[in-house]
Amino acid sequence: MGLKLLNTLTRSVQDFVPLDPSGKNVGLYCCGPTVYDYAHIGNWRTFVFGDLVRRSLEFHGYNVRHVMNITDVDDKIIRRVKETGGTLSDFTGKFEKAFLEDLAALQCRTPHHTPRATEHIPAIVDLISRLVQRGFAYQAPDGSVYFSIQKYRGAGCCYGQLVHLNFEEMRTGERVANDEYAKESLADFALWKARVPEDGAVFWPSPWGEGRPGWHIECSAMSMQLLGPSFDLHLGGEDLMFPHHEDEIAQSEGTGLQPEGQRFVKYWMHGAHLLVEGRKMSKSLGNFFTLRDLIAKGFSGREIRYLLLTAHYRETFNFTLEGLQGARSSLQRIDECIGKLREIAAGETAGADDALVRQLSKPLEDDLNISGTWGAVFEWIRETNRKLAENSILPAQAASLLASWEKIDGVLGVGLPSAAVVPAEILALVEARQAARKAKDFKQSDGLRDELKAKGWVIEDTPKGARAKRIA
């Protein structure tokens, strides 16, 4: 069975069929960060979701080309650069670096390309020029260039495919008024923003005068440059459906570069937002966390990743600190079982158990039902523990189970627990305690146990002897 995904374009779960006639290569574009600050846990949910999509595609044997943009110029960035007094690249470089570090901490596979908007100004200008030539864009009296929804629609193109908006009934609130430049129509959006004094040193030359790219254009320019005018998948948070992705479709398909009958993007996917402690994240509620905040509280990227991956990507997820504690316990349960299998396998290798791999991965095929896969994983863990308890697993079987888990973990990405290396000093204390126990000097042995605990190691007395385990 193949992968099925919910396509926002059709609002239905569809079989995933790549555009590539050979059925092998897949182009994947994930809307990346705007680097004006550290990404928060809500942002991370979406990026981890993107990683799950990529890993799922790779699990199914596709050769994925994964692109994630770095938006390093926008209103917020310009404002903050001005406040800090540094240069644009110094400012954005810091947050871009942090972003990539955090992405790695969450055990996300690194995208093959992470293009920066500021390094693609020529491609952006070319794209806008083409839209102007084709009559879909115009320069307004304020010098900015806008995309005309009306002209686009007039040419028989459809605007409003991802969300069903009734433009006649749209509320024209403050935000609209604030964004009013000199557009011909309210729905038009900026492709090129004319330079204003507040921009400081942030501007580039263009056929329409000095200025900078609008919000959506960099994604169109960079995705089409790296993946072609028509590619397979485009992902983002649900809030990006409108206007960001809707506008991307318009300006990308407005170029007319797509092959006959092909869309800019075949499958659009959107990840739901999260709540933190049951409430919408906000700084004033004190439930606004960056990844760094959570790591400072003692949680690992791996634990955070696990928690973010416990719920289906299209459901609002309630992220809590209590949940993170639970994630730690759940992961330990997996680690214990894998650790025991490793001891039994003792370096032996074997092929994966295909039936088991299929059983665990099957739910994921249905629009990434990861909860179903976790359910299957834990059922398998329990069954394995039962066999482990009765000593009925042979080394070759253990090796095969490990190989199977490795395959599944290729999608889940929670990693295999690293083989524990117990320092000699700790080992000596464990042995001393064993000797004391043998001599029935329990006062001494309990003292040694306390000493080990103080050093961060807990003794695990098993029928096969004592063993030290680091306290998480």
Place this chain on the structure above:
RNA sequence: GGCGGGGUAGCCAAGUGGUAAGGCGGGGCUCUGCAAAAGCCUUAUGCGUCGGUUCGAUUCCGACCCUCGCCUCCA
């Protein structure tokens, strides 16, 4: 006002027209000198409320209540 998600045990969360996965937490047990660790077992006659369809509904239909998101900063 328009559009779109949700309401399943103490918490998190799947799922199905035929009688509720899984995780955390709790409880019990095994092991142990005692513990700890680990493991096993257990934990919803019930799926927002009220009606309807049906042999049968948590699942389909209708109404209502509550909640969240988007409607030009947004993951």
